[in-house]
Amino acid sequence: MSYTDVHGSQYRLVPFVITILIGSFSDMLNQTVLGVAQPTLMKYFSIGASDIQWLTTGFLLASALMIPITVWLTNRFNTKRLFIASQIMFLLGTLACFYADNFSILLLGRIIQALGSGVAAPLSMTMLFSAFPPEKQGQAMGLLGIVFGLAPAIGPTFSGWAIDALNWRAIFGIVIPISILTILASFIFIKDVAEQHNSKLDFISVILSTLGFGGILYGFSVVGNKGWTSIDFIAAVVAGLFLTILFILRQLRIENPLMDVRIFKEHNFTVGTIIGSIVMIAMIGFEIVLPMYLQIVLGLSAIQAGLSLLAGALTMAFTSPIAGIALDKFGGKRLIIFGMAIVTLGTIPFGFLTSHSSIVYIIVLYAVRNFGMALALMPSGSVAFSALTPKVFADGSALNNVARQVAASIGTAILVSVFSNTTSALSPAKQLLKIDPMSYKKEIFNALLSGYHVAFLLASLATMIAFFISFQVRNNRQKEELKHDSSSTNH
Template structure:
């Protein structure tokens, strides 16, 4: 029977179910406005640059809160921390649903992001604690189902809702589900994480907030402002300096705000590198591919998002399977196979044409996500298993923070390459008047060259990941300092 830190028995599967449903709602919000931007621009009479803040601001606040999650999970009991975070998310969702203007809508999104920055690392931390190491792969595979499926469903769901209903339904449909999760959490969530009552170093919190916030803002602004923008480079450099200062300060503190000593474990460092590379390869292509389908094939935003649904379902369905395979065979062979499939599946995208069948795009995208499903959660679990038990909360926070930054980097790099190559090869405006049809043909060619360049960069990242995966250990080695008694009190079966 599973017991919490106080020796009180509880139903582990029901606890996991509550977290999965709640996390699905929170993660879904990362992309649920993806195809609703034109509707919102019209509703509030705002520009593209302004409406993008609904995503940029969400990512920034989410990224800022993730490092804080390690302190919160050590300071407060897991049951009330989860209930509090989900209540904050519900407040943000209701605010967005009732928003009379864009400022209120943005405020609601930022409140949501605050909660998501807590719930996602907390869920991962709890899953790694309540399951013994030999079953963590399967547990994290279930976690991966949520992380993979929810964001991928966002664009399709968003397009369908805004085509048939008000944009407010995007938030309204989530409100009752989250309310049920909060009520269920009072009965089914338990205190499964040990608390150490750490002291919050406020200076570290300020440095972390400004540092990661600045870096995320810089990368998120590249698509709108370009790499030549002073704002972009000042933000990234300023943020990088503050992050370096944060790392230095943590080495001087007895109880660090975010313990970067996790990088002294080579397996964790390699796992974080690999998961970041996969995020860059995945998120960047997720942004570029719908643009290709809309601009070159003339598809609507909804149908372009729907074209990516098979890949999302593939990744969601495979995550639990690959988690079980990780428990059986370890990380190296699984991850190397996944990186190879990702690489092979990405290469054809560098040769897309105007005549490429939509079915081919859908199939190849599904192949890519099949490969990613073999990498993301297995490599993360491998890195966590290499850490001492008491370092898991810090490892989770560090891993998630770096992956968040990698997501912003991937988006910025691929979109900027697409834009720069297209602009450098597009025909002169004079040709538009002289020969409109020729201008259109050359413009499409320039755009395709931009897509090709972006996909070649994605291929490069995949190859780097494939080479790096060869350094993983053959078997899933669990850290020798693992505390079995802590595990038992954290929720494993006696």
């Protein structure tokens, strides 16, 4: 089967897809790659848990802020050049992280990485959906699901090995040649597959989306330091919500919106996006908290903590393409319901782990949980896109991704802050350290364990909510309409 780009030139689909997946893998890997590295980085830079959280939250924040403008970039510029530019930006950020000699430079490098990743994530989804025919879009999401599932899940394993075998800089150093390879392959295999049109950039919308989304994300990011009742948190979130509402209202009024929010009228797009966002809260935040539990409570090394999560990562990787094929045959509703049921049942037991919990038990539990994730995460995205026509793929991709990124940032901030606040509230008075050091150490340990319990149970609550929402999915893929709309660009 021959495939042609928007200029009529033929291209090979397999290397095109592989190049996109490799680029997406590098981008997604960096969302959780620092989870296992947190204790090492905290010691190296002499900073606390609330500060180190910014390496993850800041990355997600900057990435999310780039997503809205990606719609205009995708509609305005050649997708091949845009993909290459995003990968170059990511490479520059990775180089900055690799050579960082203080925490500020490391954080700056993470933000630069995120600027590239924020464009690449929705762009990759748009390019894959534009290249695949409607009846095979489940397979497209299954392939992307390998990356979206494997990369964040394998991050702790990779990070743990790099730290124990080399040092923390290797986390970024090993990614550098992969990024260079992706850029070189992009010049050869990536093609321009999305139609462009000369739409005018609405700067007011850009400002409103940046300040609105940024305010919300910043507010949740400072919770760990400032607390839930602080003026910083309340003011940032209230202002962010207000500006986001203004942004939405403006998109409904102007002729060329930055993001076409009207697509939320499509039932499955809205439901699929909500489910995917809630799953991201449970997944990304969980990937940050669990490695900390394994190292601090169970006393595992960085590499041991990473390897403990490897089985779950591989489970998700192998399940994702199978889920994509099943999705095309049976529809998304049953898959998502079944997947979310497994995720919920697999997450709840983490809230009852102890300092003596078997590592084998945790590995199996995590693998089962990730099996459910694979059945729910990418199908929820495919269900969302099945309601759209190719004309609004870029808008749908951006809205879906910004929702997931915002959810991931908020989820990470909430889980980490809940852990920190619970631990702090239950910690003994420092005077006990002088009177009875052994009792002080025991109470501190119990406070830490309670903090993890609350964080894990909160993640369980999120997955439970997504499970009930999944019953609202409709199996009503408009395949014939999509075939007609996409036939001119794919074959």
